[in-house]
Amino acid sequence: MSxxxxxxxxxxxxxxxxxxxxxxxxxxxxxxxxxxxxRIDSRFLEPACGxxxxxxxxxxxxxxxxxxxxxxxxxxxxxxxLMALTSIYGxxxxxxxxxxxxxxxxxxxxxxxxxxxxxxxNEHAREIARLVLRKNILCGNALSLKRVDDCGQxxxxxxxxxxxxxxxxxxxxxxxxxxxxxxxxxxxxxxENQTLSLFDDDPLCGDYWEIDPKTGVLIxxxxxxxxxxxxxxxxx
Numbered sequence: 664m665s666x667x668x669x670x671x672x673x674x675x676x677x678x679x680x681x682x683x684x685x686x687x688x689x690x691x692x693x694x695x696x697x698x699x700x701x702r703i704d705s706r707f708l709e710p711a712c713g714x715x716x717x718x719x720x721x722x723x724x725x726x727x728x729x730x731x732x733x734x735x736x737x738x739x740x741x742x743x744x745l746m747a748l749t750s751i752y753g754x755x756x757x758x759x760x761x762x763x764x765x766x767x768x769x770x771x772x773x774x775x776x777x778x779x780x781x782x783x784x785n786e787h788a789r790e791i792a793r794l795v796l797r798k799n800i801l802c803g804n805a806l807s808l809k810r811v812d813d814c815g816q817x818x819x820x821x822x823x824x825x826x827x828x829x830x831x832x833x834x835x836x837x838x839x840x841x842x843x844x845x846x847x848x849x850x851x852x853x854x855e856n857q858t859l860s861l862f863d864d865d866p867l868c869g870d871y872w873e874i875d876p877k878t879g880v881l882i883x884x885x886x887x888x889x890x891x892x893x894x895x896x897x898x899x
Contacts, residue, residue: 689720700724703747704829710805712753715764718800719771722751726775737783741776742832742894748772748792749827753800754841756815765796791897798825808842823886834894837885843871844883 699705700721709717725747733739751768755761772792777784803810803822810820821840828835873884 686716686720689716693717693720693724701728703728703743704750706750706752708752708754710754712755712764712800713760715753715767715800718751718753718764719767722747722768722771725750726772730775730779734779737780740779741783741788744772744776744779745788745791745795745894746827746829748795749799751799752824754803754805754822755800756802756804756811758802758813758815761800761802765793765800768796768800769793787895791895794897794899795827803841808845826885829894830891832894833891834897835891836889836897838887839883839885840871846883 693700699707701724703725707718707721709715712718726744729740729743729747733743748768753761753764755764769789769792773789776788776792801810801822801824804815804817807817808822809817810822811817821842823838823840824844826837826839828837871884871886872881874880875882
């Protein structure tokens with residue numbers, strides 16, 4: 664699809680309200696949070712990511728920072744470029760857009776990776792990049808917060824994202840339900856959820872929340888955790 668094409672078909676607009684944001688608007692909106700787009704580890708979630716216009720722009724800015732800081736060291740560039748990739752998240756209703764978004768982000772990362780690392784570029788790093796994108800760019804309904812089938816119909820499965828936490832060059836993976844993460848909407852919402860989590864039987868308030876022992880604040884509980892491993896040892 665051409666970068667300037669904002670509509671694939673009138674039918675898709677009618678069925679799904681699908682209109683892509685033009686490059687000029689994408690850049691202008693990203694400029695509003697310029698400092699965050701230039702932080703390598705700052706996380707971004709696009710709830711209707713389409714083919715990734717916003718996510719590609721954000722990744723480009725992050726990779727430029729990585730190039731400036733670590734471009735002279737292939738191992739450092741590889742590590743920090745993958746860190747940048749782990750910070751990009753997207754939800755999209757249509758499966759063909761999800762596939763296109765994942766491929767665009769991979770190609771963007773891989774082009775810069777090859778240019779910076781040259782002879783040190785390797786297939787294993789590319790496999791890690793593809794794994795991260797499979798975990799981070801998901802087919803789902805950002806309104807219901809559920810996964811969807813190939814026709815865009817809601818399934819019972821909630822959207823689950825992987826958090827990639829870095830401890831030096833080790834990675835700590837944790838998985839969270841998106842509906843739980845999005846329940847934290849300011850102090851009032853947090854206080855309401857604390858009350859519910861302690862006295863209500865709703866599984867979203869019991870099974871998926873825990874009290875931080877240091878702060879006493881209610882925080883999301885991961886539904887799955889992995890032990891820390893060296894980033895090059897990341898596997899499915």
